[in-house]
Amino acid sequence: MVLAPVSAHAQAAPDPQDNKPIVPDAEFDKALPPLSNDINAPLEPIPAAPPPQSAPLDPALDQPLAPITTFESTPLETTADVKDKAAPEIRYETATRGLEEIGLAGQFKSLSSLRSGGGKAANASQIRARAREDEALAVRLMKSLGYYDGTAVSVIEQVPNQPGMLRATVSATPGKLYHLGAINVVAPPTVPPGLIRAQLPLKTGDAIDAARIEGAEANVSLVLPQHGYPFAKVGQRDILLDETTLTGDYTLPVEPGARGSFGALRTTGDKVFSIKHLNVFRRFKPGDLYDVRMTDDLRKALAATALFNSISVEPVATGQPGPDGTELVDLLVRQRKGPSRSLAGTAGYGTGEGFKVEGTWTSRNMFPPEGALILGAIAGTQQQGASATFRRANAGQRDRTFSIIASANHQTYDAFNAITGSLAVRWSYDSTPLWQKKITYFYGAELTGTNESVYDFARGERVRRTYGIAALPTQIMFDTSDDLLNPTRGYRLKLNLSPETSVQGAVAPYVRAMLEGTFYYPVSSSLVIAGRARAGSIAGISRDDLAPSRRYYGGGGGSVRGFGYQRLGPLDPQGNPVGGRSLNEFSLEARYRFGNFGIVPFIDAGNAYESVLPKGGDLRYGAGIGGRFYTNFGPMRLDIATPLNPRKGDSRVALYISIGQAF
Template identity: 40%
Template sequence: MPNLRALDCAMRPGAMQASSLSAIRRIYGAAATASKAEWLNGAALALALTGALAGAPLAAQQRQTDDDLRALIPDSALGDPEGWAKTQAAKKQAVKPAASAARAASAAAPLGDLSVLIPDSPMDEIAGLDLPWPEPGKEEATIPIPPALAAQEDGEMLAAAMERVPPPGATRTAARNPVAEGTKTQERETIMASGRARLVWPADPAAMPEREAFERRFRDLSALQGLGPHDADALAQLVVRGSSDRKLLEKLFKVYGYYDGEVTQSLIGPEPGADGNSAPPSGVRFDMDPGARYHIGVVTTGRLDETGKDFDKLRAALAIKTGDPLDQDTITARTSDLAKLLGEAGYPFAKVPAASLTIDHASDEGDVDVAVQPGGQYRYGAITSALPRVMSPNHLGDIARFKPGQVWNQKDVEDLRRAVLATGLVAGVNVTPRETTPPKDGQPGVVALDVAMSKAPVRTVAGEVGYDTGQGARVGASWENRNLFPPEGSLKLRGVVGTNEQLAGATFRRANFLGRDRQLTVDLYATNTTLTSYAARKVAFATSYERLTNLLFQKPWTWSMGLEVEASEEREGVPSGVTTGRILYITTALPLRAGIDSTDNLLDPTKGHRASLRISPEQSWARETQSRYARIQADASFYRSLDKVVLATRVRLGTMPGTDIDYVAPSRRFYAGGGASIRGFGYNLVGPRNALGEPKGGRSLYEFSIEARVNTRFFGGALQLVPFLDAGGVEAGTVPKFNDWRYGAGLGIRYRTGFGPIRIDVGTPLNPRAGDSRIGVYVALGQAF
């Protein structure tokens, strides 16, 4: 025990007194008679107090401790500090009659031997601790894992039965994967993300019937899915991404209505490596416990009852009721259906917010609230145009599929917006309803439609450069103003210069003329064409009125009617090099066409069929003879999808009754061969030939084609391989005898783009005639048929 009088002197103002130092010396001397442990305790206390007193402001210490410290100093310690210290040591020895062997050895050691205080000295045995101490010099110690807890090679672990603690107030309990001791859990396991993630499900398939859909969604959203198998930071990424995926799995449980679902995350491994050392963890295991599936409780629909007679139909569109499984996807889809039906039933201002759920864990139910605000029913009023010079309100009314006074239908309004965009005259369209008469006494109100548009460039300058083995090289250019004669009246000037063709022409078109998707076309052109099959110089006038189909609005039915008048000087082809004189033909025609189309795509059909019939009554003056005849042609094609292959077939038949072939201009006769006919043969080179071996054309035609469009994985699935076989012929008679078949076969490539497939076909004739090329190459946009 230190001399407290000496400490009292040290607290007085001034420097450390000599008496204080001598008192401290007496303390050390008195402690020599005590045990080493007692000596160490006293010395440490004296040093601590001395250092603290020397470093603190003396005046402050005096004020704080004078009275209290004096009260703590016993009189016996002031008179004889050495004797007082020995007396205290003897008392402690009497209280502790026996010490441990280690403590006695320490007390008997000489004062100068401090080996027991060296940190790396051997430690005494501790009862009950049977783990070996780390060996000196090793950075870490390996603690063996009991075999029962080690991961198996297949990733399964022996699991003990675990009871899930129910939430407060719940009375149900469930055992999680209960198994008997020493047996393996019968589980269903799904390996994902290249082995990085393993979803382990209870053995009972009824635990979650939606498991496959659940896993597909997890695969699309998983963070582990993007982790490569050899990433340098795989361990850290496994932990971070695994935790993210665990939260994702818990959210997905709620999406499917499993609000008590639990996911336990653990690392897969470590597994022994080839050198016997443990490899890093290879993945994350998720033990899945869906729990009970919740069901829908009370369903409320806000103010939907204000729709009156429409309520039953609208409520049926929501299609969720008490007792149904609580599936958030279904609730979202049905809410969207209700909003869509409100728009189609005449409620342009209806508001259908996302459904809100109130979950009751005690009853395994969730109440659904869809706070619908119908906003009243309306009928169509007037249409206004923000750009009347580009597109007048009257023209917008012609385009629209509805009339004023009809009940509002959002589908018709969207159709109008798309139709205005399809004109190409505007870059953007926004159709907004505006109330002009509110609903009253149960009668619908009236809304005007304000059509806001932004202009698009209406002038186009285009050019083309191409080469075809049958038609030679060509360079073309055109200029067009698509609204030179509003509304939608366009003028196009075009010209072509080539080795086998020269052309100059002007075309006027009026779109949406006298009705939606109807077009009037007037074309005037002059051309000079020199082909292997014929040569013709002509001036022509043609006009047509037709119902169009296009990529935005593919029509099931189309039709056209027209008038053609042309004067031409023509002759049959001259492959022999002998030039015959040209004959003047004056021809008039009234072409008619009707077509049906049930395919799923205009440029790249995969299912359905198409059929069309062309009938063109014609009259010609040639060789001082007037002749009447008709050109009749029927086309049909069929498409069927078989897994990764689309099987396509085509049939074409034609006949030309009424006159001898010599009174029909060569450019209007039937020919076959080329990229859209019998591939492998040259353009228009299949058919009868004259005495000089020149293609003569014919009055009957028959063609058949079949091809398999095989989808591949190349270029993200955009590439198709297309083997094909074509066959057909042309005969001089009006009724074909089918005795002059020509066959062509080959392989094509299709590269599918957003605007249609780019086609490259390479074909060869299987039964060529003299002069036929051995290879034909065809490049175009869209399928061959």
């Protein structure tokens, strides 16, 4: 506001009061209260005001209040509250411009407020609010790719020739793309030198892409703890933009912390395992350079015991010197006990095997540490049984298991009818999904008593005989495949060897052997060619002196599909299989996967023979197609097959349902 100057020559207007005071000075001074010269004197009392004249009361105020139920309590409706009423609902369509060219149209549509509204709104103000949110969204997305000058505007207009229909258009202008200029890492020296910059996959000239930059920084956070820096911290980046060069100088502060090596394990909480047993799980030695992958592996291995409600493993600085200039870092294991008992069950069906349901009750820590009692039962159309197992998991070494198994079974198949009791002890060193090993093995001892039906060729009839068998079974496997249940590359070699003695009237020692190889070749990301070859031999005993349950048979879901379970091999005059002393099998599959489903055409071949060594001729062939449904615990398998050169009595179609690939 500017004040205008007043002219010095202007004539003054006459004063209506003639410059007389409104209140004379004498009258004003008389009205003032007398003042005391004593500053400590008390203040004079304030005279009480006269009581106000009360107005007459409204008689209605003396009446009692009406009951609250007689009041109208319905809240007022707003425009946004109106639903399914007579108020008109506005419909609109959306359009986007300028984002398709920079590849953001799909991401914008998935996050758009206008699109999430489904083309309906209570009023035009709601559409405008959604459009403003989408403007801000478009700007954020453009900046995430390096378009820092990007702008977006929205327009809402009536759609021609469509009364009541609006169109909301969000138009984006990306502007120029900014690129990375200088890249600076602010951090103390590391071992090896330049470790941080080497793990930051950014270079000058790259677009300032937020997702790529965040991924590069996450890589630094991931790799440093893998190379001896458990307490590394990545700071807040700074990007200084230059509008003239369209570049941004990037600076990242990093605090790697002390370089560490593994120290000792500590534990706290509701202890399930002692320090002694916890040390069984670790795959590192004290003094090894710290690697967070080993820490995670320890935590996952402990969680896999299923004995914890929660388990955590975290590094703790000790300040004590370690080898090679490092600092010892202890691992603190926080335990919280969980339930140790469980029930489990499986079910399956196979042609020749019938339906089978198996259930187990397990107390995983009845005999600490990890001494489990497992009670199992099998009920099926052709097999029934029960078993009791003592199993000590991680027995002195991770993934080494000691077991004692007692079982009783009744099996009814075309090949034999057997009532069997056995007692076995076994040591095994196994692969797990957490730690798949190249070499695994088991060895043990087994005592079996079995009463079985067997065809006596000398008498020309089926008889029952009782056998006593002592065995020392052993297996070793070499595995380079990439997965236990669903391998896609690599190969496996497996050898089973079991020296045994059969007692049936006389002692007859013999040796059972089986060699198997499988391979997996990925033709593409969705197609894997898988193959298998297997050969077995039993030497040192005649077939007829061998218990039928210990002989080799071919056919079934894990053998030559298309033929019934154990149907391949020599037959008796009644057409029932009698088994043999040797076996050979071959399989080839094309495993095609799309998403969580797969199709697997296959062809199998093989046979069982009376001779000690398998023969190359007289192979039986089966072919078919399978379906796979892939789950987080392995593929569900359904195979349908038919024999290509069936014998008399063989079924035309065989069906197999199970979990896991055929091999």
